[in-house]
Amino acid sequence: MFSGLSNYLKKILPKRLFYRALLIVAIPVLVLQLVITIVFFDSLWIKTNKGMTRTLVNEISTFIEAYGSEQENKQELLDLFSIFLDLNIEFTNNEELQNTDTERWFSPIDRTLRRELKSKFGLDEYWFDTTIYKELIDLRIKYEDGYFKFLVPKDRVASSSARIFALWITVPAIIMVIISLIFFKKSN
Numbered sequence: 001m002f003s004g005l006s007n008y009l010k011k012i013l014p015k016r017l018f019y020r021a022l023l024i025v026a027i028p029v030l031v032l033q034l035v036i037t038i039v040f041f042d043s044l045w046i047k048t049n050k051g052m053t054r055t056l057v058n059e060i061s062t063f064i065e066a067y068g069s070e071q072e073n074k075q076e077l078l079d080l081f082s083i084f085l086d087l088n089i090e091f092t093n094n095e096e097l098q099n100t101d102t103e104r105w106f107s108p109i110d111r112t113l114r115r116e117l118k119s120k121f122g123l124d125e126y127w128f129d130t131t132i133y134k135e136l137i138d139l140r141i142k143y144e145d146g147y148f149k150f151l152v153p154k155d156r157v158a159s160s161s162a163r164i165f166a167l168w169i170t171v172p173a174i175i176m177v178i179i180s181l182i183f184f185k186k187s188n
Contacts (some may be wrong), residue, residue, distance in 0.1 A: 007026045007052055025180040029173050040165055050112050057116040059085055060150060075172070088136075088151035096108060097127055097140055097147045099142070109158050 014020055036137050064082045081087050109130055117126045121141060128139040137151040137157065 013135060021184050022181065026177055029176055033169055033173055036169060037166075038101075045159060045161065045165075046108065046112075048159045048161070049108060049157060050116075052159065053109075053112045053116045055135065056152060056156050057089070057113075057120050060139070060141060060148075061120055063087070063089070064141060064148065067143075067148075083128040086153060086156065088152075090149040091143070092149060095124075095146055097142045109137075109154070113139075115143075 004107060012021065047174075051061055052164055059081075063077070063085075065078055067074060078089050078091075082089055092177070107130065110128075113128055113130070125142045126140065127147075130137050132138050133151070137150075137152045137154055140147045141150070
């Protein structure tokens with residue numbers, strides 16, 4: 001039953017000892033990198049981004065509630081949230097919220113933003129675009145007969161540790177494979 005598979009593996013596997021030894025070293029390192037990367041992205045990076053996005057959406061919700069209850073100093077409230085929470089806020093009156101579909105469905109930032117905004121504000125009460133500006137997210141929330149426009153830095157909803165992690169896991173693996181190559185060459 002397995003003889004066909006065994007013959008196939010014999011054909012594709014290297015014949016020389018050096019290449020076999022290289023496979024013995026390289027494959028476990030690559031599998032370990034893959035497993036660690038998947039665990040990291042699933043458990044840490046995605047949860048971190050989700051928490052950051054949830055915090056941002058709660059800050060926006062708090063601002064909208066405070067703005068609605070404030071009677072006299074609405075501009076002062078706008079200034080406070082702009083200065084202390086790094087939110088560039090603008091109110092557009094007597095305009096409809098555009099609902100053009102600009103969301104990228106495979107972007108982790110868009111997916112997390114969509115989920116959090118939908119749970120907090122409802123389906124047709126928001127609009128956002130993460131592609132217009134390089135470092136900002138254009139986020140709009142419907143309010144009475146207009147909408148609030150928030151320009152939010154992308155680093156408020158996405159952790160930059162993914163690039164650092166990829167670097168820290170890739171460079172040592174490459175160094176280990178190079179060191180093993182040196183030892184394999186010397187032993188031949």
